Amino acid sequence: MIEIRVFKRQGDFTLDLETVLPSTGVSGLIGPSGSGKSSLFALLAGHTVPDQGVIRIAGQTLFDSGRGINVPPARRGIGLVFQDGLLFPHMTVRRNLLFATPAQPGAFFGELVGTLKLGPLLDRRPGHLSGGERQRVAIGRALLAQPRLLLLDEPVSALDPALREEVLQLLEALRDRSGTPMIYIGHAPEEIRRLASFVVALKDGVVADVSHQPHPFGGGHNAQSRGLKLAV
């Protein structure tokens, strides 16, 4: 379970929300710009601190204002995928991927490179990748750190339709094969509907609607029983 209860005032804007997301599959966070999606992203990642609240993932408390707990970003175990990839420009794709675990490119590395079709890109630099390739590397890099949660902030909105489709398909595959829960922030309802089994709609800093839709593919609920065991 991913438990989020946060209150944060930033100028005129107040984020005040409480929600519990499932700890498997993809949860969608949707809402118009200014609804609080980015603020929530920053709070979860630990870039900003709630005025009050609790953030807990699978029993692990990352933030609790009452108990004075605020786990720093480097120890939250939350993988981030930004809209524009944000690969380290001075490193090859391989070094980007292995940033979290430079010592041991193990079996998991091989699996992920296969799933995300990164093999031919490994020795290239980010400057020579297409937008879609960059996002695939960014997703792989985040997953290789074996995060508790993968937080995707509009990962396909900067891509043209063909590349968007390619990345969405890979995300579907990852959802069905990996046990890592994902929060997918977006503003395109069709993307969210396609990936997420649980959707939280935000409006003006509060939860406007919560919907649960059982996914035809199981939404990752039986992740461990599949052939690949991507992350824990």
Added chain:
Amino acid sequence: MNLGLTEMEWLALGLSLRASVLAVLFSLPLALFFGLLLARKSFPGHDLLNALLHLPLVLPPVVTGYLLLVLLGQNGLIGAPFRELFGLRIPFTTTAVVIACAVVSFPLMLRAIRQSAEAADRRLESAARSLGASELRVFAGVTLPLLTPGILTGTTLAFARAVGEFGATITLAANIPGRTQTLPLALYSVTQIPGSDAAAARLCLLSVLLAGAALLASEMISRHLVWKRRA
């Protein structure tokens, strides 16, 4: 082998190189610190600090040298306790040459590093932290490489500026052959002596070669970096 240079000229060349390298080495950590501070933090007195640090860029070097002399002299704010504690005198020594070169060339390095720091996407550091990197690893593995173009440009410019330093050096360190006489000071000295056109030409050529080599090196390094990033 003296390549046609007199002993005085060799001494001046050696001193110029040594003083400029030392000046740049001392400036670099400070320029990194203040460059990042000015680019990333807002605090009361930010603009004042910025102006103060850039002052040597716009002040006549003789003024900078004089202020340093007042500050570091026998009875100066820093000079007096320094003499008390260590029994050392700063003005008119090789150390004074290094200080003059460092102070005058510092703003050039600071500017280049600050501009690099402003252009660097800080979310890359957030990305590194989200991958579990320690602050040290974030700095060494992400921040520093992002600043590399600024560090290289700044270092080269500062080095070239230090090699050419004249006004602050002659004021703080005087013009003592073998001890404080750098290339530009040696050139100045020979121009005061009638009939030493050949010596002046040699020193002039040396200065041009040195500055040219520094610029060429910076150009080659930055081209290599761009090439590496694209490859």
